[in-house]
Structures are given as structure tokens and as C-alpha cells.
Amino acid sequence: xxxxxxxxxxxxxMRQCLLxxxxxxxxxxxxxxxxxxxxxxxxxxxxxxxxxxxxFISKIGNMEGHYTFKDTVATRSRQMVENxxxxxxxxxxxxxxxxxxxxxRATISRPDDRTRHELVQRQDVIPREIYNVINSEEGLKDPxxxxxxxxxxxxxxxxxxxxxxxxRFDLNIMPVWKRNITGKGVVVxxxxxxxxxxxxxLETNFEYYASFDLRGSHGLSHDPMPPYNQRNGHGTRxxxxxxMEANNSFCGVGIAFHSKIGGIRLLDGAVTDSMEATALTYxxxxxxxxxxxxxxKDNGKKMAGPGKLTAKALRMGSEKGRKGKGSIFVWASGxxxxxxxxxxxxxxxxxxxxxxxxxITHYGLPAFxxxxxxxxxxxxxxxxxxxxxxxxxxxxxxxxxxxxxxxxTGTSSAAPMASGILALVLEANPELTWRDVxxxxxxxxxxxxxxxxxxxxxxGGYHIHDRYGFGLLDAGLLVQxxxxxKTVRLQRICSExxxxxxxxxxxxxxxxxxxxxxxxCRGGKNAINVLEHVQPVVSITSVCRGDLSIDLLSPFGTxxxxxxxxxxxxxxxxxxxxxxxxxxxxxxxxxxxxxMKVTDNANTVFKCFRSDFEQAAGTVLRVKMIFYGTFDxxxxxxxxxxxxxxxxxxxxxxxxxxxxxxxDLSQKAIIQEEFEIENSNKINANDIPSLHKxxxxxxxxxxxxxxxxxxxxxxxxxxxNFAPHLKLLWxxxxxxIVTNWAQYKLKTREHSPQxxxxxxxxxxxxKKELQLPAGLDGPPLSxxxxxxxxxxxxxxxxxxxxxxxxxxxxxxxxxxxxxMSKAYKKLLENGKEE
Numbered sequence: 001x002x003x004x005x006x007x008x009x010x011x012x013x014m015r016q017c018l019l020x021x022x023x024x025x026x027x028x029x030x031x032x033x034x035x036x037x038x039x040x041x042x043x044x045x046x047x048x049x050x051x052x053x054x055x056f057i058s059k060i061g062n063m064e065g066h067y068t069f070k071d072t073v074a075t076r077s078r079q080m081v082e083n084x085x086x087x088x089x090x091x092x093x094x095x096x097x098x099x100x101x102x103x104x105r106a107t108i109s110r111p112d113d114r115t116r117h118e119l120v121q122r123q124d125v126i127p128r129e130i131y132n133v134i135n136s137e138e139g140l141k142d143p144x145x146x147x148x149x150x151x152x153x154x155x156x157x158x159x160x161x162x163x164x165x166x167x168r169f170d171l172n173i174m175p176v177w178k179r180n181i182t183g184k185g186v187v188v189x190x191x192x193x194x195x196x197x198x199x200x201x202l203e204t205n206f207e208y209y210a211s212f213d214l215r216g217s218h219g220l221s222h223d224p225m226p227p228y229n230q231r232n233g234h235g236t237r238x239x240x241x242x243x244m245e246a247n248n249s250f251c252g253v254g255i256a257f258h259s260k261i262g263g264i265r266l267l268d269g270a271v272t273d274s275m276e277a278t279a280l281t282y283x284x285x286x287x288x289x290x291x292x293x294x295x296x297k298d299n300g301k302k303m304a305g306p307g308k309l310t311a312k313a314l315r316m317g318s319e320k321g322r323k324g325k326g327s328i329f330v331w332a333s334g335x336x337x338x339x340x341x342x343x344x345x346x347x348x349x350x351x352x353x354x355x356x357x358x359x360i361t362h363y364g365l366p367a368f369x370x371x372x373x374x375x376x377x378x379x380x381x382x383x384x385x386x387x388x389x390x391x392x393x394x395x396x397x398x399x400x401x402x403x404x405x406x407x408x409t410g411t412s413s414a415a416p417m418a419s420g421i422l423a424l425v426l427e428a429n430p431e432l433t434w435r436d437v438x439x440x441x442x443x444x445x446x447x448x449x450x451x452x453x454x455x456x457x458x459x460g461g462y463h464i465h466d467r468y469g470f471g472l473l474d475a476g477l478l479v480q481x482x483x484x485x486k487t488v489r490l491q492r493i494c495s496e497x498x499x500x501x502x503x504x505x506x507x508x509x510x511x512x513x514x515x516x517x518x519x520x521c522r523g524g525k526n527a528i529n530v531l532e533h534v535q536p537v538v539s540i541t542s543v544c545r546g547d548l549s550i551d552l553l554s555p556f557g558t559x560x561x562x563x564x565x566x567x568x569x570x571x572x573x574x575x576x577x578x579x580x581x582x583x584x585x586x587x588x589x590x591x592x593x594x595x596m597k598v599t600d601n602a603n604t605v606f607k608c609f610r611s612d613f614e615q616a617a618g619t620v621l622r623v624k625m626i627f628y629g630t631f632d633x634x635x636x637x638x639x640x641x642x643x644x645x646x647x648x649x650x651x652x653x654x655x656x657x658x659x660x661x662x663x664d665l666s667q668k669a670i671i672q673e674e675f676e677i678e679n680s681n682k683i684n685a686n687d688i689p690s691l692h693k694x695x696x697x698x699x700x701x702x703x704x705x706x707x708x709x710x711x712x713x714x715x716x717x718x719x720x721n722f723a724p725h726l727k728l729l730w731x732x733x734x735x736x737i738v739t740n741w742a743q744y745k746l747k748t749r750e751h752s753p754q755x756x757x758x759x760x761x762x763x764x765x766x767k768k769e770l771q772l773p774a775g776l777d778g779p780p781l782s783x784x785x786x787x788x789x790x791x792x793x794x795x796x797x798x799x800x801x802x803x804x805x806x807x808x809x810x811x812x813x814x815x816x817x818x819x820m821s822k823a824y825k826k827l828l829e830n831g832k833e834e
Contacts, residue, residue, distance in 0.1 A: 300567065
């Protein structure tokens with residue numbers, strides 16, 4: 001019954017399928033696309049497009065009042081179209097959509113000579129005294145057992161000392177599973193190059209309602225299925241880490257193996273701002289967590305981030321997603337460490353709405369490919385040692401074409417782990433907001449290696465690091481703290497801008513310091529005395545951008561390296577209204593004087609020509625500080641001499657004055673003490689409270705949700721195209737099944753009672769004899785199994801396994817279409833009654 005309710009709800013989802021299709025955008029060379037923000041619904045947008053000789057394409061995701069138009073007249077001036085549309089009173093904003101590329105964060109480039117030595121030095125085996133702390137026999141008794149063949153290799157989930165790594169140095173998943181918390185009722189979507197949902201380990205947990213194909217190569221089905229090649233297996237691998245089925249004797253075990261997994265196929269060619277925004281808001285009332293393991297190229301040259309629509313989509317998703325609790329956006333922090341890249345140059349990571357996740361090795365050391373920056377929130381375990389060969393621990397995941405890999409690496413393998421852990425957290429407490437989740441991470445992440453230079457206890461009592469963020473995620477501790485969590489106070493936003501008149505000249509090899517004094521909106525409705533994120537927005541010219549470094553010093557004395565030098569970045573473009581971000585002052589009182597230091601580190605970039613007679617290396621034009629946080633009326637002044645620390649989800653007081661706390665000696669001693677406490681006190685199953693929660697099964701309210709839709713809301717064409725759309729989709733799927741099943745029978749050449757029984761059942765279902773179409777009545781032919789797989793061209797006959805898998809997949813889709821048809825028919829009848 002629950003499954004049929006799900007299919008009925010898909011009738012409502014068809015609204016987005018119709019409105020969101022961007023098939024035309026795959027051909028950006030022959031067509032021009034415009035994003036338009038306007039007053040009015042889809043009918044008004046359709047009329048506006050027609051009035052200006054444009055084609056209405058879609059609503060942009062779940063963003064009200066935002067639409068995509070297409071101009072098929074390639075010779076028409078784009079500026080002219082923009083000007084004419086912007087003159088319409090109802091139009092608020094219009095922008096020609098330029099194609100750009102986003103890279104998957106699985107590729108790891110070879111390091112150059114300037115970086116290799118540092119990487120090799122940093123990955124030495126940890127000292128014995130550190131090993132002894134993180135190595136533990138505790139919790140190794142009575143684990144859950146799984147029959148999946150690669151489960152014994154999944155050291156990151158349950159570490160028994162595999163690969164010589166410290167025992168129980170893992171993500172502490174087992175205690176959560178033993179409390180029967182496995183991600184039930186939580187929906188995670190992978191925005192990537194697609195998900196092969198026919199994989200044995202994914203098909204049970206795959207969720208069509210959380211999936212879509214923005215590449216448009218699958219026609220009416222909107223199937224996120226990628227082509228069968230290794231280049232497009234990235235999203236499938238990410239999905240497997242989260243939701244691989246347990247105890248099915250195949251591949252491995254997902255972190256949240258009872259969660260639902262979806263895929264939005266975005267990457268496989270050029271994308272646009274509106275396509276990204278569509279993906280990030282797709283069905284955001286239903287999807288809980290979006291996982292994004294991509295961004296600008298990690299080559300140490302590129303500096304890019306979300307466009308206007310994508311930035312707005314992240315904000316709207318956090319405000320309205322999950323029925324107002326906020327969508328959770330998990331982002332891979334980047335793989336450019338070997339190219340001396342820095343995630344301060346990545347605008348997606350610098351968003352306050354994303355949770356940036358880095359990677360560390362099985363010894364707790366920073367992964368050689370990782371990028372540092374103060375926007376990184378936490379890390380997970382991916383293994384990987386530079387130059388490592390056999391016996392090096394990596395991550396197990398699903399792959400395309402019924403595959404399973406044991407060597408998934410990069411921050412693309414780190415971020416899905418965080419998504420899986422957060423799925424467990426949301427099952428334990430589905431009422432958590434997006435900011436609750438970030439606060440939980442800040443309070444519970446652990447120090448995995450205190451000897452890595454850069455750890456600091458900030459003025460809020462949190463330990464932070466530009467490679468680890470707040471530390472290593474601990475699933476058991478996160479879930480324990482999530483149960484009974486009290487929602488944080490409403491977010492407040494306060495900003496201060498410095499008028500630089502005249503502008504500050506940056507001398508060659510010199511630096512410019514800009515001081516910003518703030519009272520953090522004291523006395524007003526936006527007053528803040530407990531900081532969360534701080535975002536400096538800067539405009540800086542530079543003769544060589546890669547020579548720049550930017551540091552921020554808080555009133556307490558916490559330093560954030562917002563942007564590091566990048567020796568491959570020889571651009572002279574500087575930074576124009578670039579938004580940086582730091583979580584390093586989390587919990588501090590922002591009141592006081594902030595100091596930003598911009599430095600020209602001359603001759604860092606080999607390809608930049610710097611004259612000896614150079615008068616200026618650049619100018620600092622603008623600095624704006626945006627503070628995000630809350631106001632606690634009970635909080636004492638930040639001048640209070642007694643300090644409190646945050647560890648293991650709790651806050652405790654230490655009798656150390658602020659001057660002493662800022663000394664290097666005190667910092668190292670406290671970091672070491674917290675490391676020993678956090679790693680010597682593992683959360684076990686008995687430490688996790690019993691769950692007193694509402695059932696979080698989304699199927700429960702499907703019938704009610706479907707009834708809330710009206711035909712006019714489902715279909716902005718007044719029904720003229722909806723019924724033929726479903727009929728065409730049904731006939732296409734039926735014809736695929738007829739052909740593939742006939743081919744399967746020919747290959748089997750056995751007419752067993754079981755085969756005859758299945759054949760009769762299929763005949764009844766599709767109401768057509770399952771015989772070969774005319775012209776195909778011969779030996780097995782070479783043909784494309786499931787033509788909607790994209791651009792794959794077969795030169796060999798399809799195997800029996802591929803044929804039966806294709807039939808099975810298309811049958812599931814026919815069930816969905818039948819459910820849609822019934823729901824739509826009922827809604828039309830209700831509409832007539834009204």
C-alpha cells in the first residue's frame with residue numbers, strides 16, 4: 001500500500017518533470033537561453049515568452065517566479081533581448097545563460113615539484129604516542145555481522161585494524177546501527193553525472209521522486225541513468241557510500257543503508273546557472289540532503305562560484321526546503337592540494353549554506369590532495385597516501401554496470417560519508433534545522449591528530465583547523481547529541497562596510513591592513529553576540545592574483561587564512577565582489593575590531609612577469625563584513641577572564657584568562673588534552689538515548705499530499721499536453737519491454753514453467769503479446785538495450801543479464817506512469833467538481 005501511495009505522489013511530481021526539463025540546454029551552440037525573474041505564474045511567463053518571440057522552457061527548479069526562455073534565432077542580439085525583457089514592468093531581472101564547466105572531485109592531478117616534498121613529509125607515519133591514543137579495543141565486541149563480500153574491507157565504518165590502521169579509529173557508525181538507526185525515512189540526492197539505480201546494491205533504496213535528468217538524453221522518462229562508462233560512474237559511487245543495501249551478498253554496506261537515494265544528472269558537459277539552481281531546489285520539500293562533489297577545476301588557477309541563481313537557490317533551499325527546516329547541502333571541499341590550490345577560491349565552499357567536507361587518512365593525517373581554508377567544517381576518513389600501492393586503504397562503493405569498486409578516493413568519497421552520517425542524524429531527529437546540523441558538527445567533531453600544525457582554540461571554546469575544520473565526524477556522538485537537541489535561536493545578520501577613500505595601494509611585496517570596528521548591531525533587532533559564520537566581501541585589483549594572500553584577525557585573536565597564495569594562478573583579474581567565509585570564529589563575540597591583511601607575496605607565481613620598476617601590485621577597493629549568528633541575553637561580556645571549552649558535545653569551564661589562552665604553550669596543552677579525552681571516550685550503543693520521535697516515513701502522507709494538488713497547479717498547459725505525455729511515455733516503455741523480453745527469451749531458449757508464467761504476467765500487464773516486432777524474428781541482434789541510456793552505441797549483442805535488468809527497470813517505470821495516470825485522472829475529476 002505504501003508503495004502505491006508513493007506512485008500516486010509521483011503524479012504530483014510530474015508537475016516538476018514538465019516544468020523543469022532542460023533538454024534544449026544540452027545544445028547551447030545552436031540556442032540561446034535566458035533566465036527571467038518576474039511576477040506571475042507559469043502562464044504569465046509563457047505569454048511573455050511568446051510575446052517576445054521566445055520559447056518557454058521551464059520553471060527553474062522550485063524557485064517561484066523564475067523561468068527559463070529559449071531563443072532559437074541564433075543571429076538575434078542577446079543584449080537586445082535582455083533590454084526588451086527588462087523593460088517589461090513585471091520583469092525583475094533577466095540574464096543570458098552562459099555555459100560553463102564544473103569538475104567532479106574524484107580526479108586527483110599529479111603534484112608539481114614545488115608541492116611534492118611537503119606532501120611526502122606530511123604523510124609520515126604518526127608517532128607512537130598518538131597511535132596509542134586512537135588505537136582502541138573498546139567497542140570491538142558483538143558487532144553487527146554482514147554477508148556483503150567487501151564489508152571486511154570497510155575500515156572507515158568499522159576499523160578492526162585492517163591495513164595496519166589503529167583499531168576503532170573510524171566514523172563510529174556501529175553503535176548507531178546497533179540502536180537500529182539506519183537512515184529510515186531520510187532522502188539523500190546525489191547531484192552529479194547520474195546514478196545507475198539498476199545496480200544490485202542500489203535498486204532497493206533508489207527513489208525516483210528524488211531523481212531527474214537535467215541532461216535530457218533520456219527523453220520523457222527523465223531517468224538519471226548514466227552511460228555505461230567509467231567516466232560517468234562518479235555519482236553512482238557517491239550514492240553507494242550512502243545507501244548500499246546491507247546483507248544482500250553484494251559489494252558493501254552503505255552508511256545509511258535504509259535511507260532512500262536519488263540522483264540528479266547535471267554533470268556530463270556544460271552547465272548553466274539556471275541548471276545548477278534547478279538541481280539544488282528540485283523537490284526540496286521531499287529531499288532532505290543534497291550531496292555535491294564538484295566545483296570549479298581544482299588546478300590552482302580557477303576562481304569561481306555559484307552564479308546569482310545558484311546562490312539564491314542555496315539560500316531559498318535553506319529557508320524553505322524540508323518544509324521550512326532547510327535543505328542540507330553537503331559539499332566536497334576540493335582535491336587541488338597537490339596543485340597548491342586553496343578552497344578560499346571556491347565560492348560554493350564559501351557559502352554559509354553548504355557544509356564543506358575534507359578528507360584525512362587512516363592515520364588521521366590530512367589527505368595529500370585536500371585543500372585548506374577556514375570554510376571547511378569537518379573531515380571524514382578516505383585513506384590514501386601519495387605514491388601508495390597495494391594495501392593502502394581506500395573506500396568501497398558501487399559502480400556503473402553492476403560494478404563495485406574498492407578504490408574510491410578524493411573529497412568526492414569524503415562528502416558522501418558525511419551525507420550518510422547526517423542521514424542517520426536526521427532519522428534520530430527529523431526536526432533539526434540546517435543550522436542545528438551545523439551546530440551539532442561544531443560541537444561534536446573530534447581532533448584526530450593534535451600534532452598537525454594549525455590547531456587553535458577560539459574565543460568560543462571550539463577547536464578549529466583550516467584542514468580539519470572542527471575535526472573528524474563521529475556518528476555515535478552526533479546521533480547521541482541530536483536526540484533531544486534544542487533548536488538554536490533564529491539567525492541574525494549584521495554587516496559593516498568600510499569606505500576606502502582613497503583606495504589602499506598595495507605595494508610590491510607589501511601589505512595593506514584594513515581595520516573594521518563593529519558593535520555587531522548592538523541594541524537593534526540584528527544584534528549578535530554569538531557568532532556563527534563571518535563573510536568578508538572584497539574587491540581587490542592585482543597584477544598577479546596568485547601572489548595574494550588574505551588574513552582575517554578576530555577581536556579575540558583568532559586568525560583565518562581566507563585566501564592562500566596559489567603559484568599556478570597568473571591571472572590579473574583580481575577579486576571583484578568576491579565572498580570569502582570563515583567558521584573559525586564560531587561562538588565568539590564579534591564586537592570589537594576586526595583586522596584584514598592583504599599581502600602581495602611577490603614572485604610566488606612563476607608565470608607572472610613582475611617588473612623591478614613596478615609602482616603598485618594592486619589596490620584594495622572595498623571591504624564589507626557580514627556577520628551571521630544569534631543573540632544570547634544571558635551571555636557575559638567577551639572580556640570575562642574565565643574561559644569555557646566545547647568538546648564531546650558539552651561545554652565546560654576552565655580557569656584560564658584570555659591572555660594565557662592565546663599563548664602557544666597553553667593552546668598546545670589544551671589541544672592535546674582534548675584529543676586524549678575525545679579519543680579515549682567512545683560513544684557506545686548504550687550511550688545513545690531511545691528515540692521518541694514521529695515516524696519519518698515520507699510515504700505516510702503521500703495520499704494527503706496528492707489530494708492537496710489541483711490540476712491547474714500540476715500542469716500549466718491546462719491539461720492539453722499532460723495526458724498525451726503520459727500515453728507516449730507508457731507506449732515507449734511498453735515497446736522497450738516487448739523488444740527486450742523477446743530477445744531475452746531467444747537467448748534463454750528454454751520454456752520452463754517459470755518462464756511461461758512470467759511471460760503470461762507480462763502479457764496481462766502491457767496488454768500486448770510479447771513477440772518480436774516485425775523484422776526482428778531471427779537470431780539475437782546487436783541493438784541498444786534501453787535506448788534511453790544516452791549516447792552509448794553497442795557493437796556487441798546485449799547479454800541476458802542486461803536484457804532482464806532493462807525489462808525490470810522499465811516495468812518499474814510503467815508502474816509509476818500508471819500511478820501518475822490514476823492520480824491525474826482523479827485530480828481532473830475533483831477539478832470539474834469544483
